[in-house]
Structure formats: C-alpha cells, structure tokens
Amino acid sequence: MKDLVEKEIRQKAQTLYNYTGEIEAKPIPFKGDWGFSTTVAFKIAGTRRKDFQQALREISETLASNLDFGEEISRIEAVNGYINIYLNANTYAQYIIKTILNTPYGKGTSKKDKIMVEYSQPNTHKAFHIGHLRNTCLGASLVSILRYAGYSVVAANLINDTGSHVAKWLWCYLTYHKAEEPPEKKSEWLEQIYVEATQKLNKNPEFELQVKKILQRLEQKDPEIIEVWEKTKQWSMDEFHRIYNELNVQFDVYFYDSTLYEEGKQIVQELVEKEIAEESEGALIVDLDHLLGTDDVYKTYVVLRSDGTALYQTKDLALAKRKFEGYGIDRSIYVVGSEQKLHFQQVFKTLELAGFKQARKCYHLSYELVMLKGGKMSSRLGNIVFYDDLYAAVYEEALEEVEKRDIVQENKEETARIVSLGAIKFSMLRKDNNKVIVFDPKEAVNFEGQTGAYIQYAHARASRILEKDQADLATMDFEELTVQERNLLEVLTTFPETVEQSAERYKPSIMAMYVFEVAKAFNEFYHACPVLQAEPVTKNARLALVSATTHVLKSGLELLGIEAPERM
RNA sequence: GCCCCUGUAGUUUAGUGGAUAUAAUGCGGGCCUGCGGAGCCUGUGACUCGGGUUCGAAUCCCGACAGGGGCACCA
Numbered sequence: 001m002k003d004l005v006e007k008e009i010r011q012k013a014q015t016l017y018n019y020t021g022e023i024e025a026k027p028i029p030f031k032g033d034w035g036f037s038t039t040v041a042f043k044i045a046g047t048r049r050k051d052f053q054q055a056l057r058e059i060s061e062t063l064a065s066n067l068d069f070g071e072e073i074s075r076i077e078a079v080n081g082y083i084n085i086y087l088n089a090n091t092y093a094q095y096i097i098k099t100i101l102n103t104p105y106g107k108g109t110s111k112k113d114k115i116m117v118e119y120s121q122p123n124t125h126k127a128f129h130i131g132h133l134r135n136t137c138l139g140a141s142l143v144s145i146l147r148y149a150g151y152s153v154v155a156a157n158l159i160n161d162t163g164s165h166v167a168k169w170l171w172c173y174l175t176y177h178k179a180e181e182p183p184e185k186k187s188e189w190l191e192q193i194y195v196e197a198t199q200k201l202n203k204n205p206e207f208e209l210q211v212k213k214i215l216q217r218l219e220q221k222d223p224e225i226i227e228v229w230e231k232t233k234q235w236s237m238d239e240f241h242r243i244y245n246e247l248n249v250q251f252d253v254y255f256y257d258s259t260l261y262e263e264g265k266q267i268v269q270e271l272v273e274k275e276i277a278e279e280s281e282g283a284l285i286v287d288l289d290h291l292l293g294t295d296d297v298y299k300t301y302v303v304l305r306s307d308g309t310a311l312y313q314t315k316d317l318a319l320a321k322r323k324f325e326g327y328g329i330d331r332s333i334y335v336v337g338s339e340q341k342l343h344f345q346q347v348f349k350t351l352e353l354a355g356f357k358q359a360r361k362c363y364h365l366s367y368e369l370v371m372l373k374g375g376k377m378s379s380r381l382g383n384i385v386f387y388d389d390l391y392a393a394v395y396e397e398a399l400e401e402v403e404k405r406d407i408v409q410e411n412k413e414e415t416a417r418i419v420s421l422g423a424i425k426f427s428m429l430r431k432d433n434n435k436v437i438v439f440d441p442k443e444a445v446n447f448e449g450q451t452g453a454y455i456q457y458a459h460a461r462a463s464r465i466l467e468k469d470q471a472d473l474a475t476m477d478f479e480e481l482t483v484q485e486r487n488l489l490e491v492l493t494t495f496p497e498t499v500e501q502s503a504e505r506y507k508p509s510i511m512a513m514y515v516f517e518v519a520k521a522f523n524e525f526y527h528a529c530p531v532l533q534a535e536p537v538t539k540n541a542r543l544a545l546v547s548a549t550t551h552v553l554k555s556g557l558e559l560l561g562i563e564a565p566e567r568m
Numbered sequence: 569g570c571c572c573c574u575g576u577a578g579u580u581u582a583g584u585g586g587a588u589a590u591a592a593u594g595c596g597g598g599c600c601u602g603c604g605g606a607g608c609c610u611g612u613g614a615c616u617c618g619g620g621u622u623c624g625a626a627u628c629c630c631g632a633c634a635g636g637g638g639c640a641c642c643a
Contacts, residue, residue: 026586028587029587029588030587037587039587039624042586042624046622046623046624053623056623081586081587081623160643163642164642165643281640281641282641283640285640285641295570296570296639297570297571298571299570299638299639299640300639300640301640302640302641303641304641305641306641309641311641311642311643312642312643313641336643337637338572338636339637339638340638340643341572341573341637342571342637342638343638345571366572368573368574368636369637371636401606404606405606407604430581431580431581432581432582434573434574435574435580436573436636443580447606448593448606448607449580449593450581450591450592451606453606454592454606454607456606457604457606457607458607460604460606461604461607462603464603465603468603505584509582510582513590513591516592517590517591520591523607523608524609526603526607526608527599527608527609528609530602530603531603532602532603546603567604568604
C-alpha cells in the first residue's frame with residue numbers, strides 16, 4: 001500500500017511540478033489517524049525561496065486534490081503543507097489481515113547477494129561468557145533476518161583454538177595440573193586454569209619464555225604437545241556444542257585458527273614479495289599509513305612475530321582469502337567487538353593492497369562491551385559472568401514465576417526454559433549494537449517492561465483466545481474500528497519494512513523494538529476490546545486480528561531466535 | 569597526541585532533515601464475580617553546550633565539554 005501511495009504521489013509530482021526527487025510516505029504521526037503523510041510540497045516549494053509559505057500552501061492543495069487512489073483510501077487532506085492520505089480502515093484492515101495470514105508476510109524477494117556472517121568466535125580453553133553471548137545472539141539473529149529478507153547466507157564460526165591464550169593455558173596445565181581431568185562443569189574449570197596462568201605470569205614474567213616455547217612447539221606440530229592440545233581442546237568444543245544446542249544456533253561452516261596460520265604465513269610472504277610488508281625490529285609489518293598516504297590513521301600492522309610465529313593478524317588474512325575463494329561470497333560480515341575496529345580496518349586495507357577486490361565488501365559489524373555493574377569484564381581479571389551462571393539464575397526466577405500460575409500444569413521446566421532464553425536473548429538484542437550493555441544480574445531476571453517475557457506473554461494470551469474460537473476470513477468485517485484495533489493494525493502493517501530495515505542496516509535491535517511494539521499494541525487492544533464476548537460480526541473480525549497478531553509476533557520472535565510459547 | 573564510538577526524563581532507551589520527541593523503569597493515583605494482573609489506565613519528567621547549513625535540525629557540518637574503546641609483535 002505504501003508503495004502504491006508513493007507511486008501515485010511521484011507520478012503527480014512529476015506531471016504537475018516536474019519534481020523527480022525522493023518521495024516517502026510516512027505514517028501520519030497522530031494517534032488515531034491511520035494513513036500516510038508526505039512532505040513533497042515542502043521539497044517543491046523549497047526551490048522557490050521568495051513566497052515559500054504561499055507556494056507551499058498552493059502546491060500541497062493542488063497535489064492533494066489531484067491524487068487519485070482506489071477504495072482503500074477514504075480521504076486526502078492538505079494540512080500545513082503536509083499531504084495526509086487517510087486509509088479506508090475497514091477495507092484496508094481486511095486486506096492486510098488476509099495478506100498476513102495467506103502469504104509469507106514480510107518475506108523479501110530473493111536477492112542475488114550471497115553473504116557470509118561470521119560470529120560467535122569462542123576461544124577454546126576458556127569459558128563462554130556474556131560477551132560471547134551478545135555476539136552469538138546478534139549474529140544468529142542477523143543470519144535469520146538476512147535470510148528472511150531474501151539473501152542467501154552462510155553462517156560461519158571461527159574457533160580460536162590456537163595462539164597465545166592456548167599456549168598459556170597449556171603451559172599452566174602441563175606445569176601445575178598435568179593429566180587432570182575436568183569436573184562436570186568443564187567450562188568454569190577451563191577458565192580457572194587460564195586465570196591461574198595469567199596470575200602466575202604476571203607475578204613471574206620469566207615464565208613467558210616457557211609459554212613461548214609451547215607456542216612454537218604447537219605450531220611445529222610437536223606430537224607430544226599436539227596430543228594434549230587435541231584432548232583439552234575437545235573439552236572446550238563439547239561445551240560450545242552444548243551451549244549452541246541450548247541457544248538453538250547453527251553454523252554452516254566452522255573455521256579453525258589452527259588450520260589457518262600456515263596459509264597466513266604464505267600470504268605474508270607474498271606481501272613481502274609485493275613490497276607491501278617489510279621487516280621492522282625483527283617482525284614483519286605493513287606500514288599502512290605510508291602505503292596509503294595517510295597520517296597516523298591506520299598505524300602499523302604487525303603480520304608476523306619476530307620469532308616467526310603467527311598472530312591473529314596473520315590468520316585473518318588467510319581466513320579472508322578462504323572466504324572469498326572457497327565460498328563465492330559477495331559480502332563478508334564479521335561480528336566482532338568494537339575494540340577490534342582498528343584491527344579490521346587494517347585487515348581490509350591490507351587485503352585491498354594485496355589485490356583482493358572483495359575487500360571492499362567486507363564489513364566489521366562491531367558491538368560494544370557487556371560490562372558487569374562495576375567494571376569492564378575481562379577474563380584476565382577473573383571478573384566475568386559465565387553464560388552458564390547467567391542462565392541458571394534466570395531459569396530459577398522463571399521457574400518460580402511459572403509455578404505461581406496454574407495455567408501451565410505440565411512442562412513447567414520446558415516453559416521456564418523458553419522464558420529464560422527469551423529473556424536473555426531479548427536483553428542482548430534490544431539495544432543498539434554500539435551501545436554498552438551494563439549488565440545487572442538483578443535486572444536480568446526481571447520479567448517486567450521491555451523484556452522477552454512481555455512479548456511471549458502477549459503471544460500466549462492471543463494463542464489462548466484462538467484455542468477457543470477461530471475466525472472466518474471470508475465474512476470478516478470491521479465496521480467501525482476502535483483506536484486500539486486501528487493502532488494494532490497499523491503496527492502489523494509495518495512488519496515488512498522492519499524486516500527490510502533491520503537487514504539493510506544489520507540491526508536486529510530494530511526487529512526487537514518492533515516485536516515489543518506489536519506486543520504492546522496487542523495488550524492495549526486486549527484490555528480494551530473483548531473478543532469472545534463480542535457481537536458475532538465484531539467477534540469474527542477481532543478473532544482475525546488476533547490471529548494475524550500471533551502470526552506476526554511469532555515471525556518476529558523467530559527472527560530474534562526466540563520461541564513463542566502458547567501458554568506460560 | 570592521533571583515530572573510532574556514545575552523550576535524549578532520576579536510570580535504561582527509540583528516533584539515518586518534517587507536524588505535538590518513542591518507550592521502559594522509578595515515584596504518585598487507579599483497574600480482576602470479564603478472553604490469563606508476567607497485564608492495563610493515569611499523573612510526573614529529557615534532546616550536554618556554542619556556532620553554522622536549511623522553509624524546517626535530537627538528526628547534517630564546525631568547535632567545545634563529558635564518558636568509553638583503540639593506537640608494534642594480545643584477541
């Protein structure tokens with residue numbers, strides 16, 4: 001409908017005023033008005049600076065009287081230069097509800113770009129914490145949204161299974177915990193050894209040499225080290241798979257750091273031959289500012305350690321190459337924390353210099369920190385919230401809430417699980433990705449206000465109505481719509497553009513806010529408009545509206561990776 | 569010092585040039601013999617500051633100020 005309105009305005013603006021600029025129909029911003037509004041008259045009048053006000057009035061009135069729509073539009077008005085196009089509510093309501101229920105509503109037309117989204121990237125030999133959680137929720141949701149918007153998407157994970165953190169861990173394990181087996185809670189135990197390693201190294205920096213040796217032996221595939229490494233790494237992998245299973249996230253491809261460094265070193269050699277990389281203080285670097293003619297912007301990019309071992313930087317070059325050449329992707333998205341912004345600018349620029357034209361299609365989707373109320377979360381300080389602990393705390397609270405109600409007699413644990421995950425995921429997604437989340441454990445277990453539970457609750461109540469009766473779409477007739485009905489319908493109509501926007505801007509937060517809005521509009525409707533007790537015609541129309549609402553809520557939640565329970 | 573991000577009610581937050589700035593929470597007052605009160609109604613309260621561009625700026629530009637992150641072998 002919005003498209004049709006825009007098309008008609010565009011046509012008339014051109015024939016009457018020869019205006020060819022952008023035209024956008026936005027919702028009329030007043031409560032109770034349902035329709036579209038355009039500001040073309042301002043744009044056209046803007047070219048005549050002298051009698052702006054008069055020109056504005058003339059243009060808006062002339063345009064308004066010349067616009068011509070079908071029966072879905074009830075009236076057109078020029079107000080203060082704006083042209084308001086009011087919908088014929090009843091007709092349009094029927095149309096939109098049928099569209100929601102009978103078509104893949106909001107699904108984008110299939111697009112030719114193939115996009116790879118790399119996310120989660122946990123470190124083996126460490127625990128999965130709430131920082132990984134934000135990343136994983138963001139990435140998983142983005143994958144769903146892009147797919148729904150019509151893109152072909154490859155979901156990728158990069159397992160950081162080598163590098164200095166692994167060397168530190170192995171050193172500590174071999175020196176102080178040799179042959180120990182993990183307890184049931186593997187994750188926490190793995191983390192403890194890592195923390196112990198950093199503490200010992202801080203106190204006695206001379207041990208660094210031993211760590212360095214382990215890293216070298218690891219890269220040279222010393223069988224003795226490899227054996228321990230493989231065994232201990234598997235403990236981590238078991239944990240990751242368990243968690244991904246719990247979170248219900250999937251990957252199409254797993255990359256492993258340990259398989260990338262050799263190729264990375266080769267690329268570095270090529271960079272040296274192309275005179276892009278050079279030696280400096282024993283290490284190999286790319287002097288980006290010098291090569292690009294910038295001043296103190298890209299800094300120097302170290303691509304190989306002076307002892308010849310690979311860095312994260314080395315591996316990232318190989319990974320990018322593998323993505324380009326192995327998967328034929330058009331866009332490559334990296335979901336990684338914002339503290340690595342400079343790093344990715346360096347990677348992308350280096351790739352560009354090396355002649356990879358796809359480097360321009362690389363995008364670092366950064367997100368801000370998850371801080372604990374009190375300070376930055378860092379595994380080096382041991383001051384972190386583990387995913388497992390967070391989940392347990394939320395679950396306990398959810399179970400208690402579920403037990404208060406007698407609506408769920410069976411499957412209390414299952415319901416608590418769904419609500420817990422919904423709460424966690426929604427809290428990770430509702431904020432814009434470049435805003436810091438200050439994590440307050442008390443707030444995390446709260447189910448009031450802008451939370452996942454609020455939305456799931458709206459879905460559950462709507463579902464319960466539909467359990468008792470169903471609408472007949474053929475005879476649907478709204479007659480006079482109430483404010484709440486109209487408002488709910490208006491929100492439902494914007495689902496397709498929300499899908500598109502969150503996909504184009506890579507922002508699941510837009511979808512999260514939207515789903516909350518649907519739930520809110522539904523709750524308002526629910527309290528103001530009886531459904532099952534209404535007169536037959538009204539009842540039928542409202543049942544159809546409830547049905548359409550559950551449909552949109554469910555689709556929206558699915559794009560966030562959140563389940564929509566029918567009872568809770 | 570240089571680069572990046574963020575400044576909106578007490579707190580958290582929406583808003584990528586348009587009308588009366590979106591919500592949540594907090595605090596005050598209401599609503600279950602009604603389809604489920606994890607809810608609803610109602611009151612309270614905000615664009616960091618100074619210039620500029622524009623018919624029109626929370627939004628764009630310039631400059632302050634404040635917070636966070638990054639800047640050579642961590643990831």
